[in-house]
Amino acid sequence: MNRMIRQSVVCLLLLFLAVSALAAEPAPVSMKIPPAINPSEIETSPAELYDLTFPPEMPETARLFVLTARAQFEKHPFELLPKNNDYTRWYYHDEREIGWCSVFQLWCAYHSGMTLIRWNQEDTLSPGDCFSAMEGRVGNVYKAFERRGRWLDGTEGAVPKPGYLVIYGVQGSTPYTHIAIVESVTDLGNNLYELTTVEGNLGSRIRRLNFRYNAMPAKKYRNMSAIPENEVQRENVQIKLQADNWYITGFCQTWL
Numbered sequence: 216m217n218r219m220i221r222q223s224v225v226c227l228l229l230l231f232l233a234v235s236a237l238a239a240e241p242a243p244v245s246m247k248i249p250p251a252i253n254p255s256e257i258e259t260s261p262a263e264l265y266d267l268t269f270p271p272e273m274p275e276t277a278r279l280f281v282l283t284a285r286a287q288f289e290k291h292p293f294e295l296l297p298k299n300n301d302y303t304r305w306y307y308h309d310e311r312e313i314g315w316c317s318v319f320q321l322w323c324a325y326h327s328g329m330t331l332i333r334w335n336q337e338d339t340l341s342p343g344d345c346f347s348a349m350e351g352r353v354g355n356v357y358k359a360f361e362r363r364g365r366w367l368d369g370t371e372g373a374v375p376k377p378g379y380l381v382i383y384g385v386q387g388s389t390p391y392t393h394i395a396i397v398e399s400v401t402d403l404g405n406n407l408y409e410l411t412t413v414e415g416n417l418g419s420r421i422r423r424l425n426f427r428y429n430a431m432p433a434k435k436y437r438n439m440s441a442i443p444e445n446e447v448q449r450e451n452v453q454i455k456l457q458a459d460n461w462y463i464t465g466f467c468q469t470w471l
Contacts, residue, residue, distance in 0.1 A: 260286055267399055269377055276345040277378035277470040279327035284396045284413040287323065288421045292451065295419055302415065306351065316394050317353050319415025320380060323396065329469065334359035345470045347380070354391040357382055360467040369463035370435045374408075375400050375428065380467035381412060386436045386460040393457075397466070398423065406430040409442065411449055417457065425452035428463055436462040 262269060262278065265285050269278050298312035306318045324347035325331060331349040332338050334356070340346060340363065348359035360366040360380075367373035375381065379397045384390035395414040402408055407429055414422045425442060432438040441456050 260289075267377075273376070273378060274343075274345050274470050276328050280323055280329060280345070280347075280378050280469065281396065281398055281413075283327045284320075284323045284415075285398060285423075287319075287415075288413050288423055291421045293420050293422055293453075296416075296421070298419065313351070314416055316414065316416040317348075317351050317356055319421070320356075320394055320396055321347060321349055321351075324469075332359060334362065343471055345378075347467075347469055352391075353382060353394045354389070356380065356394055356467065357391055357465070365468040365471070367466040367468060369428075369430075369438055369465040370432060372406065372430050373466050374430065375410060375466050376468075376470075378469055380469060381410070382464045382467065383457075383461050384436075384464040385458070386462065390464040392461070393417070395424070403427070411452060423449075423452045424457075425449045425454050426456060436460075438463050 260282060262282065265282070267281070267285075269281075298315065299310045300315065302318050302322045303311065303313060303315050305322060307313070321331070328345075330340065330344055330346040332340070332346055333349055335358070348356040350356050350359060357366065367375075367379075369382075375397050377397055377399055381395050381397055382391055383393045383395075385392045393414070393416075395412040395417070397410060398413050399411040400408055401410075407427060410424075410426060410428050412424045414424055417424075425447065427440045427442055429438045429440070439456060439462055442454050444454065447454055
């Protein structure tokens with residue numbers, strides 16, 4: 216009997232210690248500063264290698280953001296990745312399986328030297344700072360930029376630029392379905408733009424999409440269209456739209 220009592224006491228003590236440890240250490244998703252990464256892990260290449268040109272006023276940090284994302288695509292081009300991968304483990308510090316489109320943009324932002332903020336934190340951002348939101352949820356990324364006056368509505372004449380974030384919505388569902396990084400923008404005139412994007416976790420892959428965006432669509436949820444195959448100029452891109460009911464909710468101005 217005494218042995219059984221001792222075993223029970225030990226089990227209760229171990230349980231108490233485990234619960235105390237969990238209570239003392241906040242969940243990784245709540246961390247204010249992302250985990251330290253060795254700067255040597257930054258993988259970027261000159262823009263010329265990818266046949267990219269950037270606006271002359273585009274800050275170096277924003278250029279690195281695009282190049283870092285593109286380098287990750289070149290490392291895993293259309294490769295099926297698990298839902299617990301290098302990006303999710305870096306952010307969450309565990310093996311959870313979860314949608315990782317926002318974590319991918321955050322990983323690229325951190326490695327390019329951008330300022331990172333929580334959507335609801337007090338900050339001392341200067342008007343010209345390059346920043347992104349340290350948020351795993353797409354809706355919270357939107358809140359971070361909208362709160363700071365750096366949100367552009369995708370159905371009201373928004374002009375995208377390389378290095379911006381693009382947020383997609385689904386008709387009849389959430390306007391914050393998915394997020395990606397704008398790699399390049401070509402102005403076709405009459406509020407029509409050709410975009411190339413780098414997308415994390417699109418079908419569990421890193422993809423590059425090439426499509427057309429109408430900043431002033433006749434119908435609010437019809438601002439995306441496919442590029443005819445005989446007019447495609449880019450290589451190694453997906454030209455098929457993800458779904459007919461997707462639209463561009465808007466753009467996050469990571470830089471001004």
